[in-house]
Amino acid sequence: MNEVERAIETPDEDEAARDRSEPTADGPEGAGHADGASNDAGPAESAEDTAQTGPRGPRRIPMLLGVAAVAYVLDLVTKLIVVAYLEHRAPIELIGEWLQFEVVRNRGAAFGIGEALTIVLTAIAVVVIVVIARLARRLYSTPWAVALGLLLGGAFGNLTDRLFRSPGVFQGAVVDFIAPRHFAVFNLADSAIVCGGILIVLLSFRGLDPDGTVHKD
Structure with missing residues (x-):
């Protein structure tokens, strides 16, 4: 019975180890993606602000x-x-x-x-x-x-x-x-x-x- 129990428990431990090694959205890599999205949004907003203060429409x-x-x-x-x-x-x-x-x-x-x-x-x-x-x-x-x-x-x-x-x-x-x-x-x-x-x-x-x-x- 001990060998059978160890055979049954081993896949669960391997699966748990894989779960721990996979990155999540909240982990370091996920944070990196979030920061990247945030950095990408910054220049876009700055460009939009610049466009709002620049010349608009046809010449008068x-x-x-x-x-x-x-x-x-x-x-x-x-x-x-x-x-x-x-x-x-x-x-x-x-x-x-x-x-x-x-x-x-x-x-x-x-x-x-x-x-x-x-x-x-x-x-x-x-x-x-x-x-x-x-x-x-x-x-x-x-x-x-x-x-x-x-x-x-x-x-x-x-x-x-x-x-x-x-x-x-x-x-x-x-x-x-x-x-x-x-x-x-x-x-x-x-x-x-x-x-x-x-x-x-x-x-x-x-x-x-x-x-x-x-x-x-």
Whole structure:
């Protein structure tokens, strides 16, 4: 009986030894696989975070050009109308003396500044247009597209006057007609330029770049 019992018990001991030698998910090798999975997940999450902060979607060039076209057309049409119907006539009161339409030929910058620098201001307008064109290559932000579109439309509006109005090319006088009381006379191009500039300052304070990324100082 002793030999039979030993024969029966021996397979159980061998099986137990094999069980002890086989790795489990909780053992060292299983932990290694778990760590590997964890390490693989880390770079994937980092890449995802990087993608979220990078440029998204198509470039916003169509929006930039659309805003610029609207600003330019509105400025051009209003100037044609006021020159045809209001120039050399008495001012039209909109809100009493506080806001009037009065046509003024301005050879300076916005709001009548720098009247002796017409050629210089024309060159500056051209430089602004070139800079905006270069920024457009990495423009993915909608707010930046609106801001740059306003600047572009306003710059083109006043540049058109300087190129085609009297007294001559690069010396033409800009047509201003919006005349608030105790303030300089201006036009829609001036308004677009100022609004675009204010929007750019706000976007810069918020850390939003033209390519759509957000940075924190």
